[in-house]
Amino acid sequence: MFQILSIKGTVNFLRHAVPISILSLILVIASLTSLATKGINWGLDFTGGIVVELEFSSTANLQALRAELTSEETEGVVVQHFGSSRDVITRLPIKEGVKSETQVAQIMEAAIKLDPQVIQKRVEMVGPQIGQELAEQGGLAVLVALICILIYVSFRFEWRLALGAVTALAHDVIITLGVFSLLQLDFDLTVLAGILTVVGYSLNDTIVVFDRIRENFLKMRKGSPEEIINISITQTMSRTIITTGTTLVVVVALFLKGGTMIHGFATALLMGIFVGTFSSIYVASFLAIKLGINREHMLPVEIEKEGADQEKLMP
CATH class of the missing domain: 3.30.70.3220 (Alpha-Beta Plaits)
Structure with missing residues (x-):
């Protein structure tokens, strides 16, 4: 019954996964190119x-x-x-x-x-020296956050899902930084706080989807990985729409009426919410499929008890 109800109303999100993944790859390459050529317009917090x-x-x-x-x-x-x-x-x-x-x-x-x-x-x-230290510490903060998340997700999920989640996070951060580089928007400490907030928001959305994927792999004995992942995304979509919608109301208000002081923070959040929402589907989940995720990978490892072999041999 669970399987029939789930499949009936399923939306085939992964049908568009290939073109959207190609678009994401183009955006990442463009962002990296902009960061390499134009750099970041560091604010006074970093330049002195x-x-x-x-x-x-x-x-x-x-x-x-x-x-x-x-x-x-x-x-x-x-x-x-x-x-x-x-x-x-x-x-x-x-x-x-x-x-x-x-x-x-x-x-x-x-x-x-x-x-x-x-x-x-x-x-x-x-002074410029203090600003340079702030820039180095800010970059280190983002890097440490990503490493800690990689460790946490690796323990919580199968490595194919973990790699998909971390790739999605890197994707979100790079594209957000690329927008600031391309438009030469001021990058100050409030924007750095926005980038770290984007990391947390995107990770939360990805983990919700992955939790449902793991549950459905264990509950549903039939169905391809693509079908099960589509079912899982469909089941969590209402939660994603409500969370994204309510967050956007606040962020758009900050962006339009928050003033210059937090404009960069609101811009980073606005970009991160859009990018992070679709990366949970078309980067994290699709990469897990490409890495060959299936039901067997979700099954707990059976540990044989001591003396089990001897008990089998006994008449």
Whole structure:
């Protein structure tokens, strides 16, 4: 009865697996090419710079402040709200041959023109050496996360499923990084947090599908691996749609209304949700099929008890 009901309403997701897998491979190659040629547009968190926090007496006009900061010394300045509408944070890249005091003074002059009562709350300087260490530690954090996930999934699932899950994670991270490289979007610490969140989100979706695949391989004695995987994906699709839909509502709201401060974070999540959802089906599951996954691989290994041979020989 279980088998008949499951097969009746099954959607053949894997029918489109080959063209979508080819598209995924093209996107990964394009992302790697962009990362190799254009690189990543590192934000001030990684390259170093000057941070000046200001407090205005009334709501700050960010557009007017940006319009005042058009000199060579303040080129590349980032102006954002920081907390309330009266608090503003400005970030400046370090310029060769220009004193940091001069850059800070120009920011204050522009702010005073807009509001004579403006208060300079703090000034921080992040050197390029610290920024380089942050970039190295951030990359190491992503690498360690992937390695730990590989170890965890290898213990929990058969190695063919584990390899599919880790490949899907690498696929999601590379394509998300490729989008930031291609569009030259600022890559700061909030984007790094978004990348790590994408890893967790994608892994969660893949494990839900793989758990159902493993259950169905053990319950259903008939049916090819493709049929069982299609059944498993169909059974978990309602959960995927609800989870993805509710997550997208929040992420789209952050993307549209969250402000410049978390725009990169929301962009990374938005890309990761789309890529991670289809990679669970067309990368992780399809790769497991190509590696030859079948029911025998899911059966627990039988361990013979001591003395079993002797008991068989006894009359």
